[in-house]
Amino acid sequence: MRSLKYKLGRKLDPAPSIVSYRLMRLLLTPRLRLILTLGLPSLFIFCGALVFFLNMNLQENIDVLKKDFKRLIVERPEFMIKVAAIDGASDELANEIREIIPLDFPVSYFDLDIKYLHKVVNDIPAVASASIKITVSGVLQIEVLERTPAFIWRKKNLLSVLDVNGNFISLGPYFRQQLSNYAPPKRVFSRI
Secondary structure, eight states: OOOHHHHHSOOOOSSOOHHHHHHHHHHTSHHHHHIIIIIHHHHHHHHHHHHHHHOHHHHHHHHHHHHHHHHHHHTOGGGEEOEEEEESOOHHHHHHHHHHSOOOSSEEGGGOOHHHHHHHHHTSTTEEEEEEEEOTTSEEEEEEEEOOOOEEEEETTEEEEEOTTOOEEOOOHHHHHHHHHOOOOSOOOOOO
């Protein structure tokens, strides 16, 4: 059964009205279609971006968000170095290395300049060579090959310790005190 409302309702005419027909024909023109499909959306996007980037407070907020996001990634526990382990060095040299290295632990792997640390450790006179690695467990591993003292060189009141190749080795204050109390004999060589 059909509804009576359908028959009693308005008359459905399949032909469009004159205004609708003219508007449809106007929208089919190539220039107007190009303006409406590309021009207006581009204008809206351009004006929105212009307002967005001209707002200085908004730019500062974006910069703060970027820095916070970078900090969030950099300071993850997986990337943090908690301890420095120094192997192959005497206690005095290890303490000297800890004093010279400018690190406050924990420090992020991304904030660490390993080449600079390598240069700083290798510039210590008592170090023959050093290698620096970061282990998976978050330990800064410093492997040191210490120079072995071979000669004591005394010039006036200055004591110096040299290795086999003649490289200068600095001494700790305790060792310097012990060597300063040592007085060489008056006559080392006798003439025959």
